[in-house]
Amino acid sequence: MTDALLKRVERPAKPSALSNAMVFGWRAVLKFKHVPEQLFDLVMTPIMFTLLFTFVFGGALAGTPGSYLQFFLPGILVQTVVFNAVYSGMGLSTDFSKGLFDRFRSLPIWSLAPFTGLMVGDLMRHLIAGGIILGIGLILGYRPEAGVMGVVLAFAMLLAMGFGFGWVFLVLGMMVRTPTTVMTLGFTILFPVTFASNIMVDPATMPDWLRGFVEVNPVSLMTTALRGLMDGTATAGMLAVALIAPVLLTVLLAPVTLMLYRRK
Amino acid sequence: MSQPPDLAISTRGLTRSFGPVKAVAGIDLDVPKGMIFAVLGPNGAGKTTLLRMLATLLPPDGGSASVMGHDLRADPDAVRGVIAMTGQFASLDEDLTGRENLVMLSRLWGFAGRAARDRATDLLAAFDLADAGNRQVNTYSGGMRRRLDIAASLIVTPGVLFLDEPTTGLDPTARQSVWRLIRQLAASGVTILLTTQYLEEADQLAARIAVIDKGRKIAEGTSRQLKAQTGSGVLHVTPSDPGQLEAAEAMLATTGPVQRSAEGATLSVPVQDAASAHDLLARLIASGVEVADFSMGQPSLEEVFFALTGAPPEEETA
Structure with missing residues (x-):
């Protein structure tokens, strides 16, 4: 081993920030190659939800399972990306607990590059999981009335939702030491937020105080926008209110994330 | 700077x-x-x-x-x-x-x-x-x-x-x-x-x-x-008769701080080198202490600390 060790290797020209970011994107892709089972975690819950709600509750809630699925599918897509965001927080917490970020932070690289990689990984996860759920929906008889264009726009909105909520869990991932605590905390927040929404049922029968929350819940607003886009009944106003939360979360939490990272 | x-x-x-x-x-x-x-x-x-x-x-x-x-x-x-x-x-x-x-x-x-x-x-x-x-x-x-x-x-x-x-x-x-x-x-x-x-x-x-x-x-x-400050090694001595521990400890203490093992049967003292360990052991035996077992080893971190500070290191979480 002596020869190669004694050879001095000089530092090449400093790479660009973009080049650094792309390395982390590549890392995210490699993770899919080596840990394909992570997708299993991501899609099993929404698949179970889709099947149970459609066939167990669907008939009672909407007359037939088929018409319930038509109502439910855009919502379960929203729930899928929001739940997925928890896993990226867990991933970050794992990286920190293993000391991997120490190595990244002691390198002369663009300090935000590791986050761009996490984001690339997240967006890929959202697309893959969303695609699988949509595929199952299509097999079960779901039909997006607005066609391909509607679905593409709906997925763009989903990515915005995933991106915005991602910050919440990146912050949690950096503040909480153990990955499993990130998950527990994450779902403690997400179960009420996704159930107290219009994903599963029309909020018309809910008590007033709850309906007040459900109507302004960002998850509901996004679900309404997705239903609109996929049914072809979306309005610009629907999309605008749906984007408020993702934009606000990004503007507020991105600087917090960076501050925590620099101070870590 | x-x-x-x-x-x-x-x-x-x-x-x-x-x-x-x-x-x-x-x-x-x-x-x-x-x-x-x-x-x-x-x-x-x-x-x-x-x-x-x-x-x-x-x-x-x-x-x-x-x-x-x-x-x-x-x-x-x-x-x-x-x-x-x-x-x-x-x-x-x-x-x-x-x-x-x-x-x-x-x-x-x-x-x-x-x-x-x-x-x-x-x-x-x-x-x-x-x-x-x-x-x-x-x-x-x-x-x-x-x-x-x-x-x-x-x-x-x-x-x-x-x-x-x-x-x-x-x-x-x-x-x-x-x-x-x-x-x-x-x-x-x-x-x-x-x-x-x-x-x-x-x-x-x-x-x-x-x-x-x-x-x-x-x-x-x-x-x-x-x-030179801590001794290059440590001599561990176990007297055959536990009743002689006090006498042995007093004798060893003339060269440096003595530590008793947790069970109390073995005494450890820093020494400069093998020659001084040999001398010490010879004097101990000459003084009438019967030695069941002895060995010489590198000082542990505890012993280095004991020699430098007179106290074992404290465990802290930081």
């Missing part, structure tokens, strides 16, 4: 607290270029905090430091360009293969495409990991992981390499191989600052040793100088 050109690291009054705990309470260090320098201390002494500050991972609260002529606080990015750090926990992506880890880091340093792959191949071969290169790191043994972790610090030859407890948790064979690596690196001109809990490790590797406790440096010197 100005720094003589022959110093790789220089710190003055470096401090860092975590809440009320002063993890590093004012440390001055001067590490010449090309040297293996060991920071010896128990858990919680502040070793890791000191290293993390020097590796730009943790901003100091006070004091100043420079690494290879770059001021730590004014220009951390320049410091990052000349250092590499191998932490206590493998800083590798366990899901990726060994090769992918090295290619990833090579690209981050600026090696493009082919050059990054070649760099990974060279390092895998140099560290005896060529066969394991395409396996995921989570299948590696502790020793392999440690080697890959050190390889990952050598993508670009660093001016200073920080090693935080490089052999903690390794079996004796893996420890020997890491020691060999460290010596070769130093021979190639890399300055190495390592932390350790083992006097033997510091003794084997380092040209100079700083002993730290509770965030302060309590002694510094060459291994020989430290041993």
Whole structure:
């Protein structure tokens, strides 16, 4: 081993920030190659939800399972990306607990590059999981009335939702030491937020105080926008209110994330 | 802060607290270029905090430091360009293969495409990991992981390499191989600052040793100088008759501080060398103490601390 060790290797020209970011994107892709089972975690819950709600509750809630699925599918897509965001927080917490970020932070690289990689990984996860759920929906008889264009726009909105909520869990991932605590905390927040929404049922029968929350819940607003886009009944106003939360979360939490990272 | 050109690291009054705990309470260090320098201390002494500050991972609260002529606080990015750090926990992506880890880091340093792959191949071969290169790191043994972790610090030859407890948790064979690596690196001109809990490790590797406790440096010197203070070894004596323990202890105490083993049957006293151990034993037997068992060993960290401070090290969490 002596020869190669004694050879001095000089530092090449400093790479660009973009080049650094792309390395982390590549890392995210490699993770899919080596840990394909992570997708299993991501899609099993929404698949179970889709099947149970459609066939167990669907008939009672909407007359037939088929018409319930038509109502439910855009919502379960929203729930899928929001739940997925928890896993990226867990991933970050794992990286920190293993000391991997120490190595990244002691390198002369663009300090935000590791986050761009996490984001690339997240967006890929959202697309893959969303695609699988949509595929199952299509097999079960779901039909997006607005066609391909509607679905593409709906997925763009989903990515915005995933991106915005991602910050919440990146912050949690950096503040909480153990990955499993990130998950527990994450779902403690997400179960009420996704159930107290219009994903599963029309909020018309809910008590007033709850309906007040459900109507302004960002998850509901996004679900309404997705239903609109996929049914072809979306309005610009629907999309605008749906984007408020993702934009606000990004503007507020991105600087917090960076501050925590620099101070870590 | 100005720094003589022959110093790789220089710190003055470096401090860092975590809440009320002063993890590093004012440390001055001067590490010449090309040297293996060991920071010896128990858990919680502040070793890791000191290293993390020097590796730009943790901003100091006070004091100043420079690494290879770059001021730590004014220009951390320049410091990052000349250092590499191998932490206590493998800083590798366990899901990726060994090769992918090295290619990833090579690209981050600026090696493009082919050059990054070649760099990974060279390092895998140099560290005896060529066969394991395409396996995921989570299948590696502790020793392999440690080697890959050190390889990952050598993508670009660093001016200073920080090693935080490089052999903690390794079996004796893996420890020997890491020691060999460290010596070769130093021979190639890399300055190495390592932390350790083992006097033997510091003794084997380092040209100079700083002993730290509770965030302060309590002694510094060459291994020989430290041993002059602490004794180069320890004589352990077990009298046959427990009734003679008091007498034996009184006799041994004439040469240095005596420690009783936890069970109380064995006495340990620092000695300068084998000859003085022999004399001491002869005098003990001549005084009428019957010796059931004796042995001589390297002083443990506890014994070094006992000799330097008159008290065993305190376990702290920091």
